[in-house]
Amino acid sequence: MDKTEQIFxxxxxxxxxxxxxxxxxxxxKEAGVAEVTLYRRYSTKENLFITVIKHVLERKFGSHVxxxxxxxxxxxFLTNIIEDRLExxxxxxxxxxMLLSESLRGNLTDKINLPEIIFSSLxxxxxxxxxxxxxxxxxxxxxxxxxxVFLSYLILPNDYPFNKxxxxxxxxxxxxxxxxxxxxx
Amino acid sequence: MDKTEQIFxxxxxxxxxxxxxxxxxxxxKEAGVAEVTLYRRYSTKENLFITVIKHVLERKFGSHVxxxxxxxxxxxFLTNIIEDRLExxxxxxxxxxMLLSESLRGNLTDKINLPEIIFSSLxxxxxxxxxxxxxxxxxxxxxxxxxxVFLSYLILPNDYPFNKxxxxxxxxxxxxxxxxxxxxx
DNA sequence: TCATAATGCAAGTTAGTACTTACATTCATA
DNA sequence: TATGAATGTAAGTACTAACTTGCATTATGA
Numbered sequence: 001m002d003k004t005e006q007i008f009x010x011x012x013x014x015x016x017x018x019x020x021x022x023x024x025x026x027x028x029k030e031a032g033v034a035e036v037t038l039y040r041r042y043s044t045k046e047n048l049f050i051t052v053i054k055h056v057l058e059r060k061f062g063s064h065v066x067x068x069x070x071x072x073x074x075x076x077f078l079t080n081i082i083e084d085r086l087e088x089x090x091x092x093x094x095x096x097x098m099l100l101s102e103s104l105r106g107n108l109t110d111k112i113n114l115p116e117i118i119f120s121s122l123x124x125x126x127x128x129x130x131x132x133x134x135x136x137x138x139x140x141x142x143x144x145x146x147x148x149v150f151l152s153y154l155i156l157p158n159d160y161p162f163n164k165x166x167x168x169x170x171x172x173x174x175x176x177x178x179x180x181x182x183x184x185x
Numbered sequence: 186m187d188k189t190e191q192i193f194x195x196x197x198x199x200x201x202x203x204x205x206x207x208x209x210x211x212x213x214k215e216a217g218v219a220e221v222t223l224y225r226r227y228s229t230k231e232n233l234f235i236t237v238i239k240h241v242l243e244r245k246f247g248s249h250v251x252x253x254x255x256x257x258x259x260x261x262f263l264t265n266i267i268e269d270r271l272e273x274x275x276x277x278x279x280x281x282x283m284l285l286s287e288s289l290r291g292n293l294t295d296k297i298n299l300p301e302i303i304f305s306s307l308x309x310x311x312x313x314x315x316x317x318x319x320x321x322x323x324x325x326x327x328x329x330x331x332x333x334v335f336l337s338y339l340i341l342p343n344d345y346p347f348n349k350x351x352x353x354x355x356x357x358x359x360x361x362x363x364x365x366x367x368x369x370x
Numbered sequence: 371t372c373a374t375a376a377t378g379c380a381a382g383t384t385a386g387t388a389c390t391t392a393c394a395t396t397c398a399t400a
Numbered sequence: 401t402a403t404g405a406a407t408g409t410a411a412g413t414a415c416t417a418a419c420t421t422g423c424a425t426t427a428t429g430a
Contacts, residue, residue, distance in 0.1 A: 003377085019290060023417060034378045039419060041376095101289035103340055104282045105204060115340050140337070140347065141361065148333025152325070155288055155300050162325065176326065176369060183368035184361060188407085208387060219408045224389060226406095 007031045007038065011052045016094045019102055020049055050111050053099070057117055060092050065125035074133065078178035081125045082146055083171055089118070089150050090170075097154050119143045135185050145177045192216045192223065196237045201279045204287055205234055235296050238284070242302055245277050250310035259318065263363035266310045267331055268356055274303070274335050275355075282339050304328045322366050330362045 010031025014022045024045050028035040042048035068084055071077040089096055096118070103114045123139055130136035156162050165173070195216025199207045209230050213220040227233035253269055256262040274281055281303070288299045308324055315321035341347050350358070 024419085025417075035418095036379085036420085037377060043419095045418070097289045100340070101286045104286035104289075109342075115342075138361075141365075144333035144337050144362075145329075146333070147336040148329035148331070151332040151336050152329050155285070157294075157300075176323075177329075180326075180365035180369050184365050209389085210387075220388095221390085221409085222407060228389095230388070 003033065003037075007033060007041070008052055008055060011048060012056050012095075015049060015052065016098050019098045020046070020107055024048070053112060056095070057112070060095070061088065061117055061121060063088065063121045065121045066128055069125045069128035071129070072132075074129070075175075075178055075182055077129050078137075078142075078181055079171070079175045081122065081129075082142075082149075082177055083174035085122050085146055086149060086153075086170055086174060088121075090153065093154065096150075100154065119146070122146060137181050137185060141184060142181055145181060149173060149177065188218065188222075192218060192226070193237055193240060196233060197241050197280075200234060200237065201283050204283050205231070205292055209233070238297060241280070242297070245280070246273065246302055246306060248273065248306045250306045251313055254310045254313035256314070257317075259314070260360075260363055260367055262310075262314050263322075263327075263366055264356070264360045266307065266314075267327075267334075267362055268359035270307050270331055271334060271338075271355055271359060273306075275338065278339065281335075285339065304331070307331060320370055322370060326369060327366055330366060334358060334362065 007027075010029075010033075011027045014027045014030045018026070024035050024038050027048070028038055031038075038045075038048055042051060063084065065081060065084065068080045069077065071080060099108070099112070099114055102108050103112075108114060122143060126137065126139050126142060152162055192212075195214075195218075196212045199212045199215045203211070209220050209223050212233070213223055216223075223230075223233055227236060248269065250266060250269065253265045254262065256265060284293070284297070284299055287293050288297075293299060307328060311322065311324050311327060337347055
């Protein structure tokens with residue numbers, strides 16, 4: 001059993017729940033290592049946090065957007081990429097919620113570029129698709145569409161219908177936003 | 186000088202900067218009162234926080250949306266109300282940033298309904314306008330448009346162009362989103 | 371198997387912070 | 401002006417948590 005892997009798993013699980021406020025004691029317990037080991041390896045709690053988060057972000061936000069971008073019909077493409085990004089975000093909603101919270105508090109400045117991480121795949125996909133077209137959409141406008149959808153998802157209470165969407169519902173919403181993006185061209 | 190007013194001002198200023206993590210010591214210093222006075226009046230830091238925030242929210246998020254809703258041209262109305270809400274949010278961006286951060290962390294549950302506060306005026310305005318029309322827009326879709334714009338504003342770094350918008354820029358953005366909302370009818 | 375590095379254990383240091391208590395002082399008001 | 405309520409001062413309590421230290425134990429690799 002790789003100790004590093006063990007620490008990362010435990011740390012992520014704790015940090016996602018409690019953010020940077022989580023204690024090294026909790027992390028150590030969850031990871032099944034001694035607290036002092038964390039300090040010997042990462043010196044500070046902050047450094048542990050940043051290291052672990054960067055690691056997990058690389059893994060989770062990579063994507064197959066370039067596949068999606070091959071779709072030639074723009075409305076379909078937009079629908080698909082929004083749906084895809086929405087799915088990635090939804091699957092990691094606890095993580096994103098925590099990161100957004102820390103980011104708003106200014107705890108991530110200079111260390112983790114959250115907007116870049118969240119939207120880079122979207123932008124890559126859009127760039128790829130629209131190089132083949134003689135028109136293009138406003139990328140920031142698209143990002144705002146996606147951001148709005150996801151913000152709703154994050155802040156609305158659990159019993160709100162928006163948080164009980166089926167895959168089909170998500171697709172419908174994605175399509176609706178795709179259409180509204182297209183209409184601005 | 187009203188002591189209550191004094192406390193509220195100091196507390197808001199400190200809480201907006203540091204969120205619930207701010208210490209009662211800081212609040213007391215900023216407000217120019219003794220720390221123990223805060224405890225005698227509000228018992229706990231949490232209670233002080235909630236009391237102060239509720240008070241300030243009532244003041245700042247009230248609006249003249251019903252005036253705006255009188256505009257008969259729907260595109261113009263949508264542009265105006267989005268611009269208006271955007272302005273209210275921008276003027277209180279530090280407050281909203283902090284509240285959103287605390288909300289995402291789950292610290293406001295059952296105490297302050299942030300989505301309700303942020304979007305209730307928008308909904309009121311939309312309701313008012315569309316009672317006179319034989320069509321209407323998807324209110325949640327509108328809220329997501331507004332949410333997306335504002336999320337960009339909140340999380341993008343200060344040097345990003347989006348945070349240096351002129352009044353005219355804001356109007357253009359509002360119009361763009363208004364049009365895209367209209368296109369979904 | 372032996373030396374070195376990594377880990378665990380236990381105790382301690384330091385600093386912060388919510389909240390309390392006792393007593394002195396000021397303020398408002400009848 | 402007298403009295404009770406609100407405030408200030410100062411000290412203290414209890415607890416938490418980041419980070420350290422010294423020593424014993426275990427893993428690892430030549």
